[in-house]
Amino acid sequence: MGTDYVHGYTADETRRLTDQARTLADLLHGSTRYPAGSRVLEVGCGVGAQTVQLVTGSPGIDLVSVDISEESLALAKARVAAEAPGARVEWHHGDLLELPFEDRSFDHLFVCFVLEHLPEPQQALAVLRRLARPGGSITVIEGDHGSAFFHPRSDDAQALIDCLTDLQALAGGDALIGRQLQPLLAGAGYDDVRAWPCTVYADETLPHLVDGFTRKTFIAMVESVRERALAAGMRTPAQWEQGIRALERSAEPGGTFHYTFFKAVGLVPGGAGPCG
Template structure:
């Protein structure tokens, strides 16, 4: 059920994920704190950008972090060791659809920016449910590229975002999945599911967000598929350059950028 990671496993993507996690730490992780001694499973930990937030905001947890990329796990281990050397983390290389853990062996499950890359997210959520003890929780965070709007408005910039959405769909993912997290969790059998928006708005009065999110997270994410988008005939080189320049104008004085993430919590 896994898919190719549309953004690629590059140093630039590692930097983007790190910038994103640091810039949006309070926005995305606010309200998520696990009790000391609880056993938490993070599936799709990637390079550990969110892992660091989990172990520093919930000290004393026993975390199991899973990813299918050995290279990403190596980066995650180094990141956590540098920031929280006392953290108790078990690292597992493998696919989230084939995990070697017994039923009800975790108190909590954390899933961030993973479902968007899966062809059958509801089925994966159902399969993962067996790992959570009765009464335990699942937390899901996903973005929604359809929520990106900006000033100055630009058809060239919008076309780049649509091209990214198309590429993600071609490898089995859904770049608009944020709006679906609540019904997906209900469909998968979780109880008392509550979801809500976590919105980013950046303009010249919030320079940290302009730099950390508009430039280094969103525009960098779009730029990560430049080669594939042009090769697929979704944009010409000239069209791509016009679109990127238009996106960059939203990070300049007088520009604004808006994006919404969705965070949902359910019980087993």
């Protein structure tokens, strides 16, 4: 399943993903722990920002990390070697719908920031289910751009967020997928699905979140689609700069920013086992 990664494969995007993973490590991954010796499949590992969180949070697991981009895999390998030396990771280049693994060959599945880019996310979840043993678990994490709100309120800034959402839809994805995780997993055949919000709120009393999330994660993500939005005629260069300036005010003293990620865990039918 080829995907059009709307943010692009650039050095700036690699930095953004790194900042996001580090800033949100506890929020998104604090409850994800796998027993040593577990075989875990990470689908869509990208540049390895989440891979590092997995192997450091659950030392001793046997991790298999897959991505459709060979360039991203090379960056992920280098990152894990530098930041988590000694971690047991197998790397595979491939399409998540055509993975060469035996049925029931993993204890747990981990999918983070992948479904938002897929045209048929429920189909992908159903295909992955066969790879996990009965009673094994799946953990899914996704954002939801509809949850972004900020002060000072600005129609110019909101227009840029709408550009991001619309461009992702044109590329075959869904930037509002976070709110859909429970029904998607249930519809794909997983049992005992639980989903919950993971909310980020930043103001001047939380400077690490203002810098790490508002500026370096969210505003940087909006900026990553500038050329696409301009080429599509969604905004003019002047309108884009005006919107970015308005969005940046939420990261200044007196500004606030809110965003919600969603995390869901389900069980593979046929057994009882702990969720990751």
